[in-house]
């Protein structure tokens with residue numbers, strides 16, 4: 678059987694979570710995500726930064742659409758804006774059910790931080806964002822975090 682084509686969806690949104698509760702809520706989101714994304718063969722990364730989320734979701738069209746419908750109904754964020762939704766030849770985050778980066782806590786690579794901050798204000802293309810995220814994720818993996 679031929680493998681179904683892969684898609685990548687990137688969106689940004691505004692968090693509605695009270696900042697003091699953010700870490701706990703994000704833990705809950707990631708706990709759910711890592712189980713259900715594994716079952717649906719979804720991979721990706723979730724970024725949180727100063728009241729915003731940005732998420733890259735990779736998987737088959739059906740799975741990406743189904744997950745995004747659920748995510749859009751989630752009251753923990755609003756003002757969801759899709760930045761990219763395209764077929765892709767392969768996954769970037771293939772080892773991650775949902776990687777996570779708290780941009781505000783990340784101090785090791787200021788240049789990448791600047792790029793991510795710029796990405797959050799929509800000034801970078803989806804592709805550059807994915808590259809920047811992938812670089813940071815792989816760095817983190819290299820540090821054994």
Ligand SMILES: Cc1cc2nc3c(=O)[nH]c(=O)nc-3n(C[C@H](O)[C@H](O)[C@H](O)COP(=O)(O)O)c2cc1C
Nearest residue numbers: 706709710713714723730732747748751753754775
């Ligand atoms: C910013 C954000 C990102 C999320 N990412 C995922 C995800 O990647 N996978 C997932 O299963 N749920 C994710 N969720 C949680 C879903 O919105 C939803 O709460 C969860 O899938 C449980 O859905 P259910 O109550 O319909 O079973 C995310 C929620 C938020 C606010």
